[in-house]
Amino acid sequence: MNVILAIKQYISKMIEESGPGMKVLLMDKETTSIVSVVYAQSEILQKEVYLFERIDAGGRETMKHLKCICFLRPTRENVQLLAEELRMPKYGLYYIYFSNVISKQDVKVLAEADDQEVVREVQEFFGDYIAVNPQLFTLNITGCYQGLNWSQNALKRTVQGLTSVLLSLKKCPMIRYQNSSEMARQLAENVRQTISKDAALFEFRKTDVPPVLLILDRRDDAVTPLLNQWTYQAMVHELLGIYNNRINLSNVPGVSKDLQEVVLSAEHDEFYANNMYLNFGEIGTNIKELMEDFQSKSQSHAKVESISDMKAFIENYPQFKKMSGTVSKHVTVVGELSRLVGKQNLLEVSEAEQELACQDDHSASLQKIKSLLSNDKVTQLDMLRLVMLYALRYESHSNNDVSGLVETLKRKGISDKHRTMVSAILEFGGRKARGSDLFGSQDPVAFTKKLFKGLKGVENVYTQHKPLLHSILDQLIKGKLKEAAYPYLGTSQLKDRPQEIIVFYIGGTTYEESLSVLQLVKSSPGVRIILGGTSVHNLKSFLEEISTAHQGHTPSQISSRR
Structure with missing residues (x-):
């Protein structure tokens, strides 16, 4: 797959x-x-x-x-x-x-x-879909919610995209869906109707254990797309934005003309393929090695003193040119990420986010957020992100201070339209919207600091959060996923543990979830998983998604002072 x-x-x-x-x-x-x-x-x-x-x-x-x-x-x-x-x-x-x-x-x-x-x-x-990584696809649809129901155009396009994934992989799956989501049930029904209507196309060789298509709704985990990321691919998407493998670097100070737009593709870039899932500290070390390797090779090429030297140089020239392009591209990208991390105080912001997602210490979190909201280095986007996370985490806490924090956002010059995103996230993914216990299963004792090593200026940061998808898939692989919460469509059920799983997120997936899938596949021999979504989110696109769900329009650009 x-x-x-x-x-x-x-x-x-x-x-x-x-x-x-x-x-x-x-x-x-x-x-x-x-x-x-x-x-x-x-x-x-x-x-x-x-x-x-x-x-x-x-x-x-x-x-x-x-x-x-x-x-x-x-x-x-x-x-x-x-x-x-x-x-x-x-x-x-x-x-x-x-x-x-x-x-x-x-x-x-x-x-x-x-x-x-x-x-x-x-x-x-x-x-009929965009293949991002070998195990990740998107349909590039933002705004599939109209109010909190399907936009009919988005539903039609999603059914087409999802059935085309099944046909291209030659899979006729059993379908399971998130029971708390009417949209997940509707999509499941529509996909099944398409499979029945085009039954001849879906006549593939039967496997011992049929594949499973699992349909989930983003509203069950609104926390994951709100978090800053620290692995290469996810971090680039969060801070710079990846669209169809392209990154716009035209705003990077002092960037050369040929690097104003670059392509990051694991298919055509070995360094990216080897580093896309590594954390920021490790990439710093690896990019240093890449540069040293390039410098040693370019110095050996500098000694073009004979015909045979020249011949060797010309034979290696395409490779040499390619390597030179790879080095300058990744040095530029990583340099810009590093600049933004320092400029926007992202280590401290991320630490506070991770504590909100994984711990339960209301007064400590509230103090930390108030302190960050008064810090001029923190961008408006990150301020909003922290308050939205706080609202989700402490929605039912007797002393929650959501209104006080929203008032602080107002004083910091954040517009009415963007402040309404705090109430919009609760409507979209708050307690009443979720079918799962998003925060209850976290164990604060297991919460540990991970040391990022290798890149100067990167100290400690929390990378503890695991998306809800991780535990859902873990239970599915072990045959323990509750049928009441994730029923089968139709009467037949899977007797054995699934070996091939296609997961689809209505409302978009994330690169953090893609990494989780990779980790699960590595630790579960014989299991293969493909992840897809209506889109692949960073915070900006997720805010657009929530805004359309909330009031049927797209928010204007938030100033992130980048």
Whole structure:
């Protein structure tokens, strides 16, 4: 079960089926993202694809010598655009692939438009999602809650994306869902109806133990997306933002032009692949080693004194250039993370967050938050984050001071709209919204400080929090997940412990949960888990999600003084 591999195989097959010769790849906005996340442009160029075009872009040239591979989502708009294209074809031959099931009616529309008989192939390839890591996918939907119910467009898109994941992995699962969430039940029902309707597509070879699809609702754990992160991939997303593997560094002081936008992809960057789940201190050590390795190699290349030296340099040049690019990219990214950690007092902020998430010491936490709210280094975003965490943690505490803290936010210049996020988080993920005991199972005695080592200026920080997902999956793997809380859809039940699990989070998942999945897989031989969500959140996108759920609109940008 590897979602990156599943999508890559589809794309390779599309390109190979058109045979030798020069090709153009014609996509829409979403399929462009689906392809670019798993394939570097240089890799596709090696497969004789010389041009990448968008079907909705005007003014494309006619190039009859090119074969056209179309990879499109089966939307009404795309079908109309493709029908217009086929009436006046710009390319020699067309090989058409839809990322999901297309209706017979739409195929008929295309057939009628193909007067010049340029279409050689129409197929469904189920790559209708973004494969972020081998075990993590997203649908890039923020705002799936309308009020606290499904937005109908988001529900439809989620069903399409989730069934396409199942088809691409060739799985026909038993479905379990979070019983406290009506949205989880609705999604489970819709996925089952799609599987029944397209039963022929889901006829895969039966395994001894059927896979399980587990559908969860973000509202059951609103704490995880609120926390600052300390592993590389999660930290980059939290502080800089990752979208389709791209990071915008244009605001970094003194950044060079070629590093204003960088790509972080474990598929194409060995250093990132080896470090994405390590903590910040370890990355500091590893980046130092990467630089030293590069410097020693570049010094040996500096001695180009003979023809054989020159030959050796030219032979190694692509590798050398690639390594140079990798070093400068990661030094820039880690340097910026390090700057922000110091500038925004993030070690102290994170320590307070972790205590709120994992301990139960009301007066100590309240004092620490008040002290941080009076600290000018702490950003508005982090102030809001702390007060929201406090509100969730001490919602029913007799001495809670949520109103006092919200008043302090007002004095610090945080707008009305953003202060309402404190009450919005309680409506979204407070005690009444949850089906689980989010805080009750924490053991303060087990709470320990972990020493970050290696990077100068990083001292102690708490990294104790484990997402609720960790215990849910742990129970599922051991066959102990309560059926009353997570019922099966339909009458059949799993007799054995599951070996293949696909988890999906309505309302978005996080890189911290992705790390938890990885840890569980390592400690559970024979178990494979894929995690997905409507989106992959950092705090900013999570605030948007809560805002739409709360009042049906998106918040304006919060000043984070970055």
